[in-house]
Amino acid sequence: xxxxxxxxxxxxxxxxxxxxxxxxxxxxxxxxxxxxxxxxxxxxxxxxxxxxxxxxxxxxxxxxxxxxxxxxxxxxxxxxxxxxxxxxxxxxxxxxxxxxxxxxxxxxxxxxxxxxxxxxxxxxxxxxxxxxxxxxxxxxxxxxxxxxxxxxxxxxxxxxxxxxxxxxxxxxxxxxxxxxxxxxxxxxxxxxxxxxxxxxxxxxxxxxxxxxxxxxxxxxxxxxxxxxxxxxx
Numbered sequence: 001x002x003x004x005x006x007x008x009x010x011x012x013x014x015x016x017x018x019x020x021x022x023x024x025x026x027x028x029x030x031x032x033x034x035x036x037x038x039x040x041x042x043x044x045x046x047x048x049x050x051x052x053x054x055x056x057x058x059x060x061x062x063x064x065x066x067x068x069x070x071x072x073x074x075x076x077x078x079x080x081x082x083x084x085x086x087x088x089x090x091x092x093x094x095x096x097x098x099x100x101x102x103x104x105x106x107x108x109x110x111x112x113x114x115x116x117x118x119x120x121x122x123x124x125x126x127x128x129x130x131x132x133x134x135x136x137x138x139x140x141x142x143x144x145x146x147x148x149x150x151x152x153x154x155x156x157x158x159x160x161x162x163x164x165x166x167x168x169x170x171x172x173x174x175x176x177x178x179x180x181x182x183x184x185x186x187x188x189x190x191x192x193x194x195x196x197x198x199x200x201x202x203x204x205x206x207x208x209x210x211x212x213x214x215x216x217x218x219x220x221x222x223x224x225x226x227x228x229x230x231x232x233x
Contacts, residue, residue, distance in 0.1 A: 018062030019130045025055045026137045034171035052103060053081045059110040080106035100149040107142045111135060124221050132214045143203045144177040150195050157193035181207040
């Protein structure tokens, strides 16, 4: 076995391990942190930034297959992480808006990477299925940051938002985002500003279309993979 072959095998193992870590971090962010974190203190916000940075690093590692692409994407993610942490120089007002904006942009980049992995050519693998689940959860986190950003830019954009010490816990935005994404709609929180309503409508549309599109893509990949295998035999 040549050096290049060994390097490629190690890179494949690292990508697979990165996907497991990414899914674990997303589960922690969506399901565990909202239960454990019940305030919006500085320590809690720092832990959220640590989680976001870890999600970006593990996601890029899991979804990057080519070295040149990986280098450029890794550079962009590194810049996004640095800018996100520099937002702490102004922890309120513009600084908070910058942190949310950088979080949205960086997670959107990761979604694009995952989208290429999920909807690209190839057969159905565990990595592709894991990427589809991660992509769905990333959409929910992006919209959570978007809702928070809208609430900062346009006060009183939502009704029914519980506040802690004058600020809204991010877990509330994660909750509302996934309620909208799954079109559950309990009605306890409602968007009233135009920007908030547009975001909620778009997220609900994505929540309806995404499972059908992903399922159709996975089925077509499986069928095409089976057909190519039969032709070769």
